[in-house]
Structures are given as structure tokens and as C-alpha cells.
Amino acid sequence: MIDLKVLREDPERVRLSQKVRGENPELVDQLLVADTARREAITAFEALRAEQNLLSKSVGAAKGDEKAAILEKAKELSARVKAADSARAEAESAADALLLQIHNLIDPEAPVGGEEDFVVLEHIGTPRDFTTEGFEPKDHVEIGKILKAIDTERGAKVSGSRFYYLTGPGALLEFALVNYAIASATKAGFTPVIPPVLVKPAAMEGTGFLGQAAENVFHLEEDDFYLVGTSEVPLAAYHMDEIVDSLPLRYAGYSSCFRREAGTYGKDTRGIIRVHQFDKVEMFTFCKPEDALAEHKRLLQWEKDFMNAMEIPYRVIDVASGDLGASAIRKFDIEAWIPTQNAYREVTSTSNCTEFQARRLNIRYRDEEGTKPVATLNGTLVAIPRMIVAILENHQQPDGSVRVPEALRPFLGVDTLLPA
């Protein structure tokens, strides 16, 4: 959630942020009204409660007629306290409901606009020229078949569309990517974590995934669990309701991720670019708010380091305001070159969520002035299927074999993946 102080002191800033996100700016004024009502209700309740406490205390000392009179008065007061209390509770939940709907305040540096309005920050590496090399690149589905690494038919047979099996070299590729990712994250000071992937509503809500993104999360109705779409959720909630005492805290979570992909019918139906279940290594940082900007740059750099190690051409984009998640004030995506699509496609993403998630999850740190919400940031180190796509397509050879990037060889044990 956003800082109520900002809302009270500079509502225009919040309205503007809502506007460039394509979210409802009227919420701001509704919340201002609700906030005032809430504070009035609290004051009214507290005055009555103080009176009641005082009167109650005098009961013990009084006796006889005097006592009877006090009890009578106290009884009547008790009813009024009860009424004021429920009015207060109502006003509070009304204000909270509105507050939870307002998204984090966009970084003014972020490009304004929708999905298409991103800004390209840089290009790294050069896409291969297959024409010069004299052969037509195969797509990852085809190479996956040749190597017996990816089986989408059986995935569909068993689980439906957007499911797949990684087999043989495909499965080994996942292990190698994960091990390389965890090894480099550990070296950079991250604590490796394997988190739960079923979480309670509070964790989902706290990370901001139950608003507009709700349609994309799997929910287990019977047990009221959510399947996480990213380990960002359990990692953020890891320190829920805590006052942490040493910052920054950096975690590298390895987990399965589940996405309903609602509203993407017909998009990326071939292959494993867009799937319901995949594994991912995610970086997650808790830091002081004043360090968030620098940390965001660091996360992006670690993502780039990984891409560089995989020897894949890519570009970095600054995602536009309308395309950010509710929690993020700014987001950078790395898009890998996919030869058969003749396009750059998102493979990793890093977001600065400032104190937005920490306020909802009640995660604070202490300094000289008191306790304050921490900042949280996240970034993908490697999302397995998309990285496999990028590797297979970019490093393929005419016979369908695939050159293994240098950095991965120690983890995979071979320097080429050969047709099965």
C-alpha cells in the first residue's frame, strides 16, 4: 500500500500515478473522504472509551446507592461505546479497502504509456545471421524433439495445453541452469531458498497479486491456498510481521511457478514460451528505502551477467507505466533474441516495489528515528523454459545439435547437446 501521508499531503501526485497506470484516479478522492471519516470515527470512539474506562474504575470504590447509579450510567455508556466501536470498524475497513486498491506511485522516470510504449535502454550482443551461415534456424519445439529434450505432445495429453515434459537433456539443462544460477547468486551474497509454493491469502494479498493480477493466479478453493506465480510471493512474505535487523537481506528462491494465463488464448500456443507451470530462480532483496534505486540497478546487472554468460543477444527495456504490476514503481525487462520469431522476447524482469509490499506485509527495520517499512525488490535470475528456448534457438547448429555456452559446461558436463 502507499503511504497515507503522501495521499493526504499530495493527492495530486497519487491521482497522476493512477492515471498513467491506466488505473482509476477517482479512488484517490474516495479514499480521502473515507480517510477523514475513519479518523473522525476513531476520535469519537476513543473519547467514549476513555470516559467508559474512567467510570468503570470508579465502580469498585463506590457503594450503595451511589454504586447503583454509576452502574446504571455505565450500562448506558457501554451501549454507546459498542455502537461507536462498530462505526469505527466499519469506517476503517471501508478506508482500508480503498487503500488496497491504489497502486504504488510510479517513478517519474518511467516511460508513460501502455505495453507498446517501453523504451529500449540498450542492445547487447548481435543476433546470428543464419542466412550467411547457410541454414534455416529451427524453432525450439523442433530442436526439443530432435534432442528429445522437450515433449509438448505428452504434456498436453496428460495435463492439457501449456504443459510440457522436460526429458533427458532438457531436464539436465534445467538442473545445470539452476545450479549455475544458485552458484552465482550465492557468490553475490544471496541466501539460496526453496520456499513453499502454496501460500495463504495474506501472503498473496501482501505482495499485491490479488488485485488486477488475481485472474492469473491458481486458487485452491477447498483449502483457501494460492499457488504462487513466482517465488517473489513466499520470499516477500518470509519476513511478514517482523522487524528485521540487518539490511540488506538478499534471497535467491528456486521454485515452481504457476500461472493461469487467462486471456492469452491464441498467444504463444506453440512451445514452452507461455506455460502454466515452470521453474525459476528469483532474486529478492529487502533493503532500506534510500538504497532501493541502487539495488534495482544491481539486480539488473546480475540479470545481465547471467544473460552474458549464456551468450545470448538481448536488449534491456524500461517498461512503460501502464504495463507495471501494482507493486512496482519501475520495471526493467530483459528480452532475449529469438531467431525463429525474429523478435526479442521477455526472459527476465526486475521491479522496484519500494515500501509498497512491506507496508502490506508489515515488514520494518529500525533506525535512530524509529521503525519504518523496508523496501523490497525482485528480479528474475533465470526462468527455465524461456531460457531453454533462448539457448536452443540461439546456439543451434545445422544438424539440430546445440552448442552449450561456456559457463554452463561445468554444470552440464558436455559442450554440445547432440540429436538423440
Add this chain to the structure above:
RNA sequence: GGAGGGCUCGCAUAGCGGCCGAGUGCACCGGUCUUGAAAACCGGCAAGGGAAACCUUCGUGGGUUCAAAUCCCACGCCCUCCGCCA
């Protein structure tokens, strides 16, 4: 799935319906002492809102009462034992 036990300020514990927002020990912070440290002693030390008075919070939600950490109900979580199982 069955049977018990428990959830109080970082940890461990004490708490008769009003004198309890709550005692004690450990940890932590500051000080005295010391060449330095330890020990000892003194002081401080839960969180949130509020300028303050004051208000809220003893797992969560309800109830009884003028008044609930304390009584009643429901739920959640944890632990132990039995059964089943990766």
C-alpha cells in the same frame, strides 16, 4: 483420521474479572567500576495511532460483563502420542 497439551513484550516464563499494558529471568542498549574485559551494581528496553491527554493490541473472531490476558463459544496455528503415507 483419533487422543491429549499449548499459544502473553526478541527468547523463556508469571499472571486472583477491576490495583495488569502486564511481573520475573535471559538477551540487548546506556552508565558506574576496570589498564582492558568479565563479574557486580544502577538505569533503559513490545508495537501501532495521536502534538498531548489518551486509545488500541496478551493466536484470530465472536459472546458474557459497568469492566476480560483472566469466564464462555468458534476457528487458526504449534507440540506430543497413535494410525496412514512421501
